Amino acid sequence: MSRRIDRINEQLRDELSTVLARQIKDPRLDGVISITRVESSSDLRSARVYISVLGNQEQQKEALDGLQSAASFLRREIRNRINMKHTPFMTYLLDESIQDADHILRLINADRPADSFEQNAKNGISELTTDSVALNISCSDYHGEA
Structure with a gap:
């Protein structure tokens, strides 16, 4: 277009x-x-x-x-x-498309083993912290900061 x-x-x-x-x-x-x-x-x-x-x-x-x-x-x-x-x-x-994406995410999460969540919880790692750290790194890389 x-x-x-x-x-x-x-x-x-x-x-x-x-x-x-x-x-x-x-x-x-x-x-x-x-x-x-x-x-x-x-x-x-x-x-x-x-x-x-x-x-x-x-x-x-x-x-x-x-x-x-x-x-x-x-x-x-x-x-x-x-x-x-x-x-x-x-x-x-x-x-x-939003409903389709939600359905796909639900299927992906359904296939994910439940013990991986428990293992992450034991290690003190959450997906939220991992995602926020990755976000901070990518934002600082984008702006040229160290």
């Missing part, structure tokens, strides 16, 4: 997030809704808007229904906020 389309996608995501947070009064959209990414077509006439909804499947479906019913309002607001030749028609989809 070109840098121009990437910038437009980012601007669409930011403006949609702002409109959802401040101007939409639909009770179906009262939950925690995050716009994870926007993918516009090369001609910028259509865009897929991926959302993540905190809640069960019923709440996710209600949020999608609420977004579909507010689609014309959202498009009109985007047209007023972003100066584009054509305002894209937006399709709203659930972003399942």
Whole structure:
């Protein structure tokens, strides 16, 4: 994708997030809704808007229904906020990548032997300390500090 389309996608995501947070009064959209990414077509006439909804499947479906019913309002607001030749028609989809990543992490942790946690606890080593030490090292390396 070109840098121009990437910038437009980012601007669409930011403006949609702002409109959802401040101007939409639909009770179906009262939950925690995050716009994870926007993918516009090369001609910028259509865009897929991926959302993540905190809640069960019923709440996710209600949020999608609420977004579909507010689609014309959202498009009109985007047209007023972003100066584009054509305002894209937006399709709203659930972003399942977060749920997929969570599922993969659960599978990885399920395969990990339970005694490794006990062994680390006996040695006084926790994963949190190991990760924070690695983070401090990588940050200092990045900034050129010793």
